[in-house]
Amino acid sequence: MNTFHQSIRRSIQNENLQQALDANTERRLKGRIAALASLSNWPERRQRAHAIRADVIAHLDSYLGQFISNAEKNGIIVHRAKDADEANKIILEIVNHVGADGHPPLQKLIAKSKSMVSEEIELNHSLEKAGHHVVETDLGEYIVQLRKEKPAHIITPAVHLRRSDVGKLFHEKIGIPYTEDIPTLTNTARKILREVFLTADIGISGVNFGVAESGTFCIVTNEGNGRMVTTMPPVHIALMGMERIIPTLDDLALMLSLLPRSATGQKLSVYTQFINRPLNPSASLRAGNQKRHLVIVDNGRTRLRNSPLQESLYCIRCGACLNACPVFRELSGHAYVGNDGSIAPYPGPIGSIVSPGLLGNNFVHLAQASSLCGACKDVCPVGIDLPKLLTRVRAGETQNQGNGLDPIAKFSLQMYSRIARHPRLFSVSQKFAALATFLVSPFSPWIRLPAFTGWGYSKDFPRFASKPFRERFQHKKINSVPESEVSRLRMQSQETLQSASNIKDKVEKFSEELTALNGNVRRVMQENLNDELIKFLREKNVDAVMIWDKVSGVDEAYLTAAGIRSERSGDANIKVGITGATSAIAETGTLVIASAKDQPLTTSLLPEIHVAVIKSSKILETLEEVMKLDEIKSSASIALITGPSRTADIEMTLTIGVHGPKELMVFIVE
Amino acid sequence: MKTAQLFITCLVDSFFPDVGEAMVDVLTSAGVDVEFPHDQTCCGQPPFNAGLRAETRPMAEQTIRVFESAKGDVVIPSGSCAHMIRLNYEELFADDPVWLPRAKALASRTFEFTEYLVDVLGVTDFGAHWDGPLTYHPTCHLHRGLGIDRQPKELLANIHGAQIIELPEVQDCCGFGGIFSVEHPELSAEMLKRKIGNLEKTESPTLVVADAGCLMHIQGGLKRQKKNQRVVHIAEILNSK
Numbered sequence: 001m002n003t004f005h006q007s008i009r010r011s012i013q014n015e016n017l018q019q020a021l022d023a024n025t026e027r028r029l030k031g032r033i034a035a036l037a038s039l040s041n042w043p044e045r046r047q048r049a050h051a052i053r054a055d056v057i058a059h060l061d062s063y064l065g066q067f068i069s070n071a072e073k074n075g076i077i078v079h080r081a082k083d084a085d086e087a088n089k090i091i092l093e094i095v096n097h098v099g100a101d102g103h104p105p106l107q108k109l110i111a112k113s114k115s116m117v118s119e120e121i122e123l124n125h126s127l128e129k130a131g132h133h134v135v136e137t138d139l140g141e142y143i144v145q146l147r148k149e150k151p152a153h154i155i156t157p158a159v160h161l162r163r164s165d166v167g168k169l170f171h172e173k174i175g176i177p178y179t180e181d182i183p184t185l186t187n188t189a190r191k192i193l194r195e196v197f198l199t200a201d202i203g204i205s206g207v208n209f210g211v212a213e214s215g216t217f218c219i220v221t222n223e224g225n226g227r228m229v230t231t232m233p234p235v236h237i238a239l240m241g242m243e244r245i246i247p248t249l250d251d252l253a254l255m256l257s258l259l260p261r262s263a264t265g266q267k268l269s270v271y272t273q274f275i276n277r278p279l280n281p282s283a284s285l286r287a288g289n290q291k292r293h294l295v296i297v298d299n300g301r302t303r304l305r306n307s308p309l310q311e312s313l314y315c316i317r318c319g320a321c322l323n324a325c326p327v328f329r330e331l332s333g334h335a336y337v338g339n340d341g342s343i344a345p346y347p348g349p350i351g352s353i354v355s356p357g358l359l360g361n362n363f364v365h366l367a368q369a370s371s372l373c374g375a376c377k378d379v380c381p382v383g384i385d386l387p388k389l390l391t392r393v394r395a396g397e398t399q400n401q402g403n404g405l406d407p408i409a410k411f412s413l414q415m416y417s418r419i420a421r422h423p424r425l426f427s428v429s430q431k432f433a434a435l436a437t438f439l440v441s442p443f444s445p446w447i448r449l450p451a452f453t454g455w456g457y458s459k460d461f462p463r464f465a466s467k468p469f470r471e472r473f474q475h476k477k478i479n480s481v482p483e484s485e486v487s488r489l490r491m492q493s494q495e496t497l498q499s500a501s502n503i504k505d506k507v508e509k510f511s512e513e514l515t516a517l518n519g520n521v522r523r524v525m526q527e528n529l530n531d532e533l534i535k536f537l538r539e540k541n542v543d544a545v546m547i548w549d550k551v552s553g554v555d556e557a558y559l560t561a562a563g564i565r566s567e568r569s570g571d572a573n574i575k576v577g578i579t580g581a582t583s584a585i586a587e588t589g590t591l592v593i594a595s596a597k598d599q600p601l602t603t604s605l606l607p608e609i610h611v612a613v614i615k616s617s618k619i620l621e622t623l624e625e626v627m628k629l630d631e632i633k634s635s636a637s638i639a640l641i642t643g644p645s646r647t648a649d650i651e652m653t654l655t656i657g658v659h660g661p662k663e664l665m666v667f668i669v670e
Numbered sequence: 671m672k673t674a675q676l677f678i679t680c681l682v683d684s685f686f687p688d689v690g691e692a693m694v695d696v697l698t699s700a701g702v703d704v705e706f707p708h709d710q711t712c713c714g715q716p717p718f719n720a721g722l723r724a725e726t727r728p729m730a731e732q733t734i735r736v737f738e739s740a741k742g743d744v745v746i747p748s749g750s751c752a753h754m755i756r757l758n759y760e761e762l763f764a765d766d767p768v769w770l771p772r773a774k775a776l777a778s779r780t781f782e783f784t785e786y787l788v789d790v791l792g793v794t795d796f797g798a799h800w801d802g803p804l805t806y807h808p809t810c811h812l813h814r815g816l817g818i819d820r821q822p823k824e825l826l827a828n829i830h831g832a833q834i835i836e837l838p839e840v841q842d843c844c845g846f847g848g849i850f851s852v853e854h855p856e857l858s859a860e861m862l863k864r865k866i867g868n869l870e871k872t873e874s875p876t877l878v879v880a881d882a883g884c885l886m887h888i889q890g891g892l893k894r895q896k897k898n899q900r901v902v903h904i905a906e907i908l909n910s911k
Contacts, residue, residue, distance in 0.1 A: 005856075008854070008856050009856055326842055326843050326845070326861050326864075327857050327861075330857055330860045330861075367721075368720075368721075368850070369850075369854055369857060370847065371810070371843045371845060371846060371847025371848075371850045371851075371858070372719055372847055372848075372850070373810035373842075373843030373847065375814070375842075377814070391721060391758075391761075393721075394721025396721065401724055401725075402717075402720055402721045404721075405720055405721060405853065409720065409849055409852055409853055410720070410722070413716055413717045413849065414725055416712075417714075417726070417728065419711075420680070420712040420729050420732070421728045423708065423710070423711055423732075426712075430683070448894070451855070453852070454851070454852030455851060455855070455890070457858075458855065458859030458863070459851075459859075459862065459887060459890030460890045460893040462685045462686075462886055464684050465684060465685055467687065469682060469687035469690035469691070470708060472690070473676075473678075473694070475704070475705065475706075476694060476695075
């Protein structure tokens, strides 16, 4: 039995894992369906998204060129790596040079947010070998890093674990008393990782989308760690697969309407960041100019693009195909192993195509682990024909057909093909098989085959019919059915039209959406704003706030008179951060905050409670409208905030308050 | 009068000839003249799905040759075989200027059985009777691959006396997948277990499918588990009076 079959058996026999995977499947599938129901035209959006991705991959060189040139104009330092080794070398070079003008510590502390490309190139291994300390800051990634494992799912890295596993792990590795309380576990990670964010020399993140027309790159997270690693350390390195490009900001709005809904069942992830430039020195908590590097990785993508598997590059890594796949549901990512026993960087349906596509023959047999049921294609937000691509992996790119097939199965199918080419041979074989199966099982039409045959592992096999249909067929004369009789039976089709839903007031809609995500909203008149603010701060027992230089409508002198001290930047002990907002999105309950010299992003990120003040007139209906605002292109970094920070990394249980604020209060000024 | 060419499929031919006879009766009752080209064998789906394209080609060519000379539409009692001809032949012959147009011509006149009854003939009620509960399992290549789901449901809704019970997790694959069920017996077994478990939840003694592969798979699993439920092809239901 080969390594893949062994790992399949191990997964199926692991009761704990099976329960964890069932919970993931049920929750993710339901969440996805509910979130897509809020999009009126999802099939049409999927078609558009497919067309955009197809166009990008067809003209990748020119879009990538445009993206790089714009990013460089924006002050991003762009590097290109042809393979994993080169990417690791480039990053190591950057890391080694950080702080070289001062007193460089030999060992750098690196805060890392989730990046599947970093798994693909085994970046952590390379950095650790060079003596650096890398800390994964996504809760799920942090857990699997402590366990010295790889992520078991591209979106939910600790999908294979239950709360008791995490409790034991934190007890053993961190030394806290054993607990199964998920908020306690999350809070423990928050405290440890907060220290990492504040002291890290370098932040490393992935990239969800690069926008060609503006050089913007977009990063989507829920916990706030993505914002931390791109905001706090003086150096940020973003790692991106070269196919991750889309042409315009409008296209980005479309992709963002599909990605979080498909991935986690959210209308928008809590934090959606658009990064244009390095942060202004005064905007960052730490001194000095922020440097932003972008490392664009090929590592087999060009080869994939020139192969029959090209369509797999359309993927936006939402993980929906993993959740929908009945095979992944039995396995988890750790069971997708190569011939050499190594775990494929990308599991599930898409992984069974791109892992062999990028990394070669070692993973080609993964594509046989599919019944081609098409559940993956059904949920794919960019309409990738995954079953077709799986059969292409199986067919191989050269003469080597039937890739990854068991030799006996292959031989049997070759024999069958020889027989089925010749009708007479086919007919004779049927008779022979009927006789043989009758001799094997004279008393029952179903045969109990032994398990080693594969089929006999879980089912009986039917006897061949002693008289096949081809011998039974007799041409039947039609007892002329009167035409009137046929037409009587004709069906009548009816189409029901969906009635258009009534459009709610934008403020109402915004409040409703945000409240559903555990955010809070208070609607106030301008003349009452400052009193309401003070009232809120007193409720929270707060006498000091971190606040922007100027927040429209907020009178700092009035706050001071009420005994509330204000600070410009971070003292880690300040509990409340008060900001304005550039805009807001009604349909998703999202705040849009663009960074500027006197509007640091840290104010909405570091304190436990984030208070935002926005005029009701600034609330827009959709993300598409927000994309047209000047700030989206002109600001160094834009944070779209949809509720307080959250995670579901432990047992899919929603926990509020990870790395970002635990509470979000929005004052809407009428 | 319409003439239809029956592509019976290797599985119905070899294992379930009763299904073929029921299908002929149903089509005939709707005024269709049914013909059966005797040189037909197998569409080539098993080697195609396994990745053996060189082995698939001669089987697909054989099938195209047999049916292109016969008149009228081609009707198939199996979603996955119809899917093979309608969609996969185009993939198989994509670079072949001679066979691609021939494959497309066949694809354009090939119909799955329930689709043919409802969309081509426009008949949804065959006056069939069935006493008791029926549960329908939409097979993957039929409902996701070809988008045929409304048609079998309309046909079942018109079975007199039958009570249709919805299968939980109805869209899940039964774990057949051709060579997959042999190549990955453990995975296939888990999926089958789930399907049979869901069937038991309905308490329906009869599961209806429109694909002989899935029929053989689920029935084989029920037999192994010594369960009494029966898997029946929709043609047999439509032909029961």
